Amino acid sequence: MRIFITLICLFLVQATMAQSNDRPSLILTAAGVNKIKANLGTVPLFDKTLEEAMHEVDKEILLGVQVPIPVDMAGGYSHERHKRNFFILQKAGNIYQITGEEKYAKYVKDCLLAYAEMYPTLPLHPTMKSYATGKIFWQCLNDANWLVYVSQAYDCIYNYLTQKERKVLEEDLFIPFANFLSIENPKFFNRIHNHSTWANAAVGMIGLAMNHEELIQRALYGLSNDGIDQNEVDNDGGFLKIKGVQKAGFLAQLDYSFSPDGYFSEGPYYLRYAIFPFLVFGKALQNKKPELDIFNYRDEVLSKAVDALLQLSDSRGLFFSFNDALKGMSINAREIVTAVDAMYYYKEDNADLLSIVEKQNKVVLDETGFKVAQALKEGKVSSFQKRSITFGDGKDGNEGGVGVVRAEDLDLVFKYSAQGMGHGHFDKLSIALHDAKGEVLQDYGAVRWVNVDQKGGGRYLPENRSFGKQTIGHNTLVVDEVSHYEASVKKGEAAHPVLYNASIDEANFQILSAIDSTAYKGVKMHRTLISYNDEALIKPIIIDVFRADAQSTHQYDLPYWYMGHLLSTSQTINKESSQLNVLGKDYGYQHLWYEGNLIADQSFNQMCWMANNNFYTISTAGQEGDEFIFARAGANDPNFNLRPEQVYIQRRTGDSNTCFINVIESHGTYDPVTEIPLKPFSQISGLKTIRDDAEYTVVEIELHSKEKYILFLSQADNTRQKNHSIIINQKEWTWQGVSKIFKIK
C-alpha cells in the first residue's frame, strides 16, 4: 500500500509541474491577478482591505515563523497560534500574488516548511477529547480548516517554490495531512455534516492545488467504504450517519445539507460556519473544474443558502440564535463576506448585496472581492430587503421548517423545523422576537463561550445539555415538565412538526401556523402566530394562539423569555422575598430560580416590560386559576455558566385540551436622554376567548379606544378555498380560508 501511494505521489508531482505556469489557479487566477494589479489604487474598498491585510501580515512577518508543538485546547496558545497561522498564510499568499513582493512568498514558504518538518513526527493531539482527534488541533475539524486556507497559500506561491521544495511539502505535509483527514478518519470524512464538508473541502482544495486527481475524487464522492456504525454519535450527540443515506463527499453534502430553498438544519449560526467550505471549494472547483458548474448545482442551492443566511438575521444583522447558536454572530463574519462577494460575482442582478458589503466594509482579496469593490465604487448599490419568509427543512424541504414574519421593525421567528442534528434543541414550535435594537423574546442559544479557555476550554458546557437544549429554555410549550422527545436526539431526529398554514404576503395580516404531534406522546400541539395591523393600532400586534390537544390531563407551561426589565402586571406578584428555591427537578427546570408567581383571579391578564428602551405588553386571554410564574436561570450552575436571564411562564394544570391565547404588543418607546416615555401603556383593554375547540378558535380583542377585533381560526381544516360559517351569540360569521379578522366599530 505504501509503495502504491508513493508511486501516485511521484506521478502527480510530475503532472503538477507540467501545469505550473497557470498559477495561481485555485481561488485567485492568473488572469484575475493581472486585472487586480492593473487597477490597484483605484478601487477604494479593495485597496483598504489589502492595506489592512498587509499591515496584519507584516506584523507576523516581523514576529517570525511560529509553529509550536500542538498541546492546547481552543483558547490556549498553540491552538490560537496555529489558527492564526492559517489565516495569515492565506492572506500572505494572496498579497504576494497581488503585490509581487517576495517577502510574503518567503514567509509562506518558511512557515510551510516548518510545518512539513514537524508534521511527520506528530502524534494525535494529546487532548484526545474529540470523536475525531486532530494533529495540529484538538479536533480534525480545525485541522481541516487549516488545510482549506493553506491550500490557497500553497497555490499562490507554487511557482515561487523549487520543485524540490514542492516535493517536500506535498510528500511530508499535504498528502499525509489529506489522508489523515480522510482515510484515517472516516467518521470525520464520510458524514453528511458540516464537519465533513470541511473535511471534503480540505482534501479537495489541496487536491486541486496539487492537481492530485485521487484526492479530488475522494473529496467529491467520499470514501466508498467507511465502516461507520449506524448508531454512532459525535461529541454533540448527533448521529454520524443519516438513515438511508449511503452517499458521501462534497456533492452529497450539497445534496443533503440544505433544503431545496437553502435552509440548513442546524440554523443560521452553523450555516454561517458550514457554508464557508462550500463556497471556497466551490470557487476553486469553478476555476479548475468548471464542467461541474457548481454554483448552478441543485438549482443554485448555494445561492439560496446565502439568501437564507441574510434573511435569518435581525435588523442589526445578528443571526437569529436558535439551536446551539452564540449571540453576537452577524453578517459581518468573514464567512458572510466571502458569501456575499461570491454571490455578487457569480450571479446576476445582485446589486442589493452591495448594501450588505457597505456594512461589512471589507471584501475578499480575490476577484470576487475586487468585482464587488469596483461595483461599489461605481455606485451600483441598491438596498437589501428583508422580507417575511419561510424555509422548508430537510433535504426535500418537507420536514417542517422555519419562518420569519416581519412587520415594521419587528422580526418574529417561528421554528417548526426538524431536530437539527447534534446542535439541535428540543424547541418545537418555539418563537423569538427581535426589534430594531435587539432581542425582545429571546432564544437562550447555546451555553458556551466559543474559544474562551476559562469556560471549559471554549467547548459546550455541561449546562448546554441540561439547560440550553431543554424545552423550558425556549419560548414554547412544555408538558408535565418534560422536554420534547424526552430530550432524546434519537427520537427528535425521527420526527418533525408540520406546517399548517403560511400566509405572509399581506403586510397587515400575516399568518404562520404549524402542528407538532411527535414531541409528546398523546399531545398534539398547534401554534398559530398572526401579525396584524390596523389604523387604530400603534404598531402591528402579534397574536399567539397555542393549542394543545390531549387525551389525558397535563400540566402545561408556556414560557416567554423576555429581555429587559419587568414593569408591571395587572395583578400583584407574590414575589419571594428572602429565599429562592429551584422551580423543578429535571429537564432544565432545575436550573431556574423560582422568583414568584400570581394566580389569576380573572381571565384577562397583562404583563408589561421594557426591552431595548421599548415598551412591550403580553396580554393573555386565560382562565381564572391560571398561574403565572417568574423565574430566572442560574440554579444548579456551579461554575456560573448560565446568564441570569428571566422568564415569564404561563402555567395551566389539569386540562387535557387547552389553548394559550396571548397578544404580544410593542406599543411605546422610552428615551433615556430626553427621559420621555411615548405610549407606555398597552392599547388592549380586553382579550377574550369566544370559542376554542378542535375545530375553531375565536378570540376577541378590545382596545381602550373601543375598537374591537374578532379573530377566527380554523384549527382543523387548512384548505385555502374553504368557506367557513359559525354562529356566535345568534350571529353568523362567514369567511374563506384558515383565518380572518373582523374589525367591529
Add this chain to the structure above:
Amino acid sequence: MRIFITLICLFLVQATMAQSNDRPSLILTAAGVNKIKANLGTVPLFDKTLEEAMHEVDKEILLGVQVPIPVDMAGGYSHERHKRNFFILQKAGNIYQITGEEKYAKYVKDCLLAYAEMYPTLPLHPTMKSYATGKIFWQCLNDANWLVYVSQAYDCIYNYLTQKERKVLEEDLFIPFANFLSIENPKFFNRIHNHSTWANAAVGMIGLAMNHEELIQRALYGLSNDGIDQNEVDNDGGFLKIKGVQKAGFLAQLDYSFSPDGYFSEGPYYLRYAIFPFLVFGKALQNKKPELDIFNYRDEVLSKAVDALLQLSDSRGLFFSFNDALKGMSINAREIVTAVDAMYYYKEDNADLLSIVEKQNKVVLDETGFKVAQALKEGKVSSFQKRSITFGDGKDGNEGGVGVVRAEDLDLVFKYSAQGMGHGHFDKLSIALHDAKGEVLQDYGAVRWVNVDQKGGGRYLPENRSFGKQTIGHNTLVVDEVSHYEASVKKGEAAHPVLYNASIDEANFQILSAIDSTAYKGVKMHRTLISYNDEALIKPIIIDVFRADAQSTHQYDLPYWYMGHLLSTSQTINKESSQLNVLGKDYGYQHLWYEGNLIADQSFNQMCWMANNNFYTISTAGQEGDEFIFARAGANDPNFNLRPEQVYIQRRTGDSNTCFINVIESHGTYDPVTEIPLKPFSQISGLKTIRDDAEYTVVEIELHSKEKYILFLSQADNTRQKNHSIIINQKEWTWQGVSKIFKIK
C-alpha cells in the same frame, strides 16, 4: 396687600408697553433674528434643526391646543401633555421669529390664552405628594420648568399680541404663576438647591419678559423672609437650608451650587439638569442686564461647570452615574446642547466644543446655536480632549471632591466628595470603572425609572433608599454591615473625606488618594488608586490600596460591582445550587441574594470576568481565610424594582487594621464575530503585601513574563518633597514623594 399687587401690575404692564419694539429680547434678540434670517438655508446644521423643530411643531398645530385639567403624576397623560406643551411653545415662538409665519404665533397665543383661562381657577395639584405641590404638575419644580420655557414663547410673540391679550396673560397667568412659585412657596423658592434655581429662573425669566422689575429682583436675590425651619427636609431627605447660609435667589445659587472649579455636589446627572436654568436665565440676563456680566460671575463658574459636565462622562458620552443618577443620560441631552452652544458663543477659543456638537447633531434655535452651526460649516472644529482631572466639592472646593483617572480607554472615577445633599449616596471613597464600550465596575445609580408611570409614577422607588443609597451598593468599604454615617443624611452632610494626594500629570503613573475618618466612628479609611503603565504591560493596570485603621476589630466588606459575566476564579466557588438566601439584614444587604463564596487558602487570588467583550481580572493580595462572596441584587424587592446586578465582595473579619490590595487589569478582548479571544489571561502571576502599617504600604506585583514591580506608598505623610527610605530584606529603598514604583528586571 391685594390692592398693592394689583397696582404694581398695572404699573408694569404700562412700563412694558413702552419697550415693546425691542422684541424679541429675552433669548433671541431682534438683531440676532435678523442675522439668522439673512443666512437661512446656508448653514446646514441650523437649517436641519429648524426643519425638525417645524416638523414637530406642525404636528402639534394640527392636533390643536391641548390644555387638560392637571390630574396625573409623571408618566400620566396630563403631566406629559403639559410638559410637551412648554417644549412646543418655546419652539413655536422661536420658529415664528425666524420664519415670520403667523401660524406659529397664533398657536402660541391660543395655547397661552387657554392656560390663562384655566389658571385662575386651578387648585393645588390633586396628587399632593410633594413638599412643594404644583398647580399644573404634581410638583412646583415642573411648574417652574413650564414658566422658563413659556417665558421665551411669550417674548417671541409679544409684539404679535394686542395690549389687551398681554394684559390677560400677565394678570391671569404669568404674575400669579410667578407669585405662586415664589411668595406662596418659599420652601421651594428660597433654598440653595437646583429646585430653587429653576424657581428663580422661572420668576426671573417671566420678569424679564414682562420687564417686571420686582420679579427680576426677587429672582436674583430671593425672598427676604422665608420662615423656613433649619431642620426641614424635602422629599429626597435633603435639608432645605444649608447651615449658615442666609442668602437666596439666583446669584446665591451661583455662589453656593458649584465648587470654584464648577463641580456640583449632586454629581453630573443632576448637574446636567441643574445647569439648564443657570444657562437660560444667564443668557436672558446677558441680553437684558448685561451689567451683571453673568458668564464671568464668580471667575466664570458657569463655563467651568460646563467643562466639568463634559469631563464627567465616559467615552460614549454617558455621564458617570454616581448618586441618584439614571443610566443612559448623556452629553446628547438638550441641556448639554444648550450648554455647549452657549459656551461656544460667550467664550473664546472653544473650537473643541464643536466636536461635541458634531456628536449631538443639533443646535439651539437661537444665536448661540446659529454661531455654532456656522462655525461647523466653516470647518473650525477641533477635537475635545478628555483628561485626568479632579474637582473639589463644596462652595470653597475644600469638602473632598471627585477625580477621574484616564489611561488609554479606561476611565477610573474616584468619589471622595461630600454627601451631595438629598440625592447623595453613602458611598465615601467609592470607585467606578468604564472602558470605551461601557461600564466595567458600576455604580448602581438610582432605583428609579424617570417618568415611567408603571414604576411608582416615575418617582424614586422605595429600594432607592433601602438599597440604592446604601454603601453595599457601591464599590467601597462597608464596616460591620452598616452604611456610612449609619445612612443618615444629616450625619453625612456634616462631614466629608479629605484628598490625600492627586498626581495625575504623568500618563503612566497617576495617583489619587483620599482619607475618610467620618463615615464610621473610630475607623479611618484611606484609599489610594494608582494607574500604572509599563512596556511589559498590555494596558495600564489599576492598583487599588484600601486601608482601614480602627481601634477594635470589625468585619470589612469591599464590594466590586462587576459588569458582564464571571469567567473564572483561582479557587473553586462554593456556589449555592438549590436554594438562595439573603446576604444580610439591613443597610442594603437584605436586597442581596447570596450566591456563593470561597475561603482563600492562599494570599493570592484572582477573579476573571468579561465585560463589554473585554477580559478583566482582579488580583488580590489578601490573607488566608479571606472570604470572597458572590451575590446578586433582587431580594426583598416585591415589585421587581432592582436590576439583577452582581457583586464580588471581599470580606475580612476580625481585623482591626487591615488593607485590601487589589490590582484591576484590563488585559484582553473578545470578538463575537471572529470568535477570537486576544490575551484572555491575566498577566499577573503574583501579588504580595511586603509591608503594611500606618506609615507605609509596600506591594510586589509579578508578571508571568517575570517582570516585578514594587510599589511604595507613604500612608502617613503626603508631603511632595519628602524623602523616604525604608529597608526591606536588608535592602534599602529610597524615593521622594508619596508614592513610587520600582521595576525590577
